[in-house]
Amino acid sequence: MLLAVTNLIPESENMAGMAVSEAVDWLTSVAKNRDRQAFEHLYDYFAPRVKSYMMRQGADESSADDLAQETMVQIWRKAHHYDPRKSAVSTWIFRVARNLQIDRLRKHKLHEVELTAEAEHNDDGLGAHERFEKRPDAEKLTALIGTLPEEQMDVVRLAFFEGLSHSEVSYQLSIPIGTVKSRIRLAFDKLRMGMGEKI
Amino acid sequence: MKINHHPDDATILAYAAGAVTEGFSLVLAAHMELCPHCRNRMAEANAVGGELLSELRPVAMSAGGLDNIWSRIEQEPEVAVTQPAVPAAVDGVPGVLTPYLPEGLGSLPWRSLIPGIRQYVLGGVESGRGSVRMLSIAPGTTIPHHTHMGGELTLVIKGAYEDETGRYGSGDLADLDDTVGHQPVVGRDEPCICLIATDDRLRFSGIFSRMLQPLVGI
Numbered sequence: 001m002l003l004a005v006t007n008l009i010p011e012s013e014n015m016a017g018m019a020v021s022e023a024v025d026w027l028t029s030v031a032k033n034r035d036r037q038a039f040e041h042l043y044d045y046f047a048p049r050v051k052s053y054m055m056r057q058g059a060d061e062s063s064a065d066d067l068a069q070e071t072m073v074q075i076w077r078k079a080h081h082y083d084p085r086k087s088a089v090s091t092w093i094f095r096v097a098r099n100l101q102i103d104r105l106r107k108h109k110l111h112e113v114e115l116t117a118e119a120e121h122n123d124d125g126l127g128a129h130e131r132f133e134k135r136p137d138a139e140k141l142t143a144l145i146g147t148l149p150e151e152q153m154d155v156v157r158l159a160f161f162e163g164l165s166h167s168e169v170s171y172q173l174s175i176p177i178g179t180v181k182s183r184i185r186l187a188f189d190k191l192r193m194g195m196g197e198k199i
Numbered sequence: 200m201k202i203n204h205h206p207d208d209a210t211i212l213a214y215a216a217g218a219v220t221e222g223f224s225l226v227l228a229a230h231m232e233l234c235p236h237c238r239n240r241m242a243e244a245n246a247v248g249g250e251l252l253s254e255l256r257p258v259a260m261s262a263g264g265l266d267n268i269w270s271r272i273e274q275e276p277e278v279a280v281t282q283p284a285v286p287a288a289v290d291g292v293p294g295v296l297t298p299y300l301p302e303g304l305g306s307l308p309w310r311s312l313i314p315g316i317r318q319y320v321l322g323g324v325e326s327g328r329g330s331v332r333m334l335s336i337a338p339g340t341t342i343p344h345h346t347h348m349g350g351e352l353t354l355v356i357k358g359a360y361e362d363e364t365g366r367y368g369s370g371d372l373a374d375l376d377d378t379v380g381h382q383p384v385v386g387r388d389e390p391c392i393c394l395i396a397t398d399d400r401l402r403f404s405g406i407f408s409r410m411l412q413p414l415v416g417i
Binding site for chain 1: 212216219243257
């Protein structure tokens, strides 16, 4: 299982294939115009990654393919719920895939609340494009994630993509659970500081 | 409401990753309903999830993948997918709990656990080897010292309690793992009502408390 960690090394050029603003345009066009071509662009980029995500969560290849297809069907159906002021496209798609995974593989549900704290304060007369700045800046976040020490990223990736609890991460990396948690805290402190927030 | 105690970053990350029990997600959602600070933290953790999803090594889709999707979209009727709205909070009780407490707090069928402590177990919530329950604890009551096999999240709904780690009032969330033992004492003025999720069994430390364990079933 320790091999899994080395398999998680990201491909550096992945994001180069798609600008963040392009994804927003595609998803918005799917919502407004039922734009099939835009949907296929989203499919080309995201479906193979969602499939990869499902396999890491324990699905075999054919189930993962099926779950990735279903994620895309949900993206088509729920596209009108996407609000570019609140989240990046990748964040929104991650949530759709994650919730499907919990429902199908873990067979329970995840209670959530609307994360509208930012959106509620948007009556500031800014144009739509300026408002996009309100969501966590995806490109900045990508760059910041790239600066985190590997030992912190290993812990964060294992939690996100192997669906491991902290005690399972602790077991797999042979480090105490307190160390797992402190690495996660350090990683998030650094991300928050980089995003210009008070901690 | 001034909230002073929040979930750990590690807990927020596990929640965003979907690696928590349904019971934990319920308590965390209830806290976030009351806490804009943690809603922001959750949005950040979700954004990290989105970025990491983009970084994953793609696995090629099956040859007919896209065609399958189009035929699924065409065959299944286009139902407008609406996200069920979370009901508004009533009487300080987060709306996400409403389906489990349809009659409100006042008419909950509490069961007496030990003198001073009454409980109501929320049924049908996946919790691993743990549970989700409401506790109503009489003013001045001390809960026997205990540690946890797994984690324990406690959200104070009404009243307050104190333990070794501080004072917890309405909206505060105590996030404890198996390294922490505590002995909560409820304030003298009013009962404390809280929502508690565990993902494993509790471990009481005293002999008397251990004898109680099979009886209270926590």
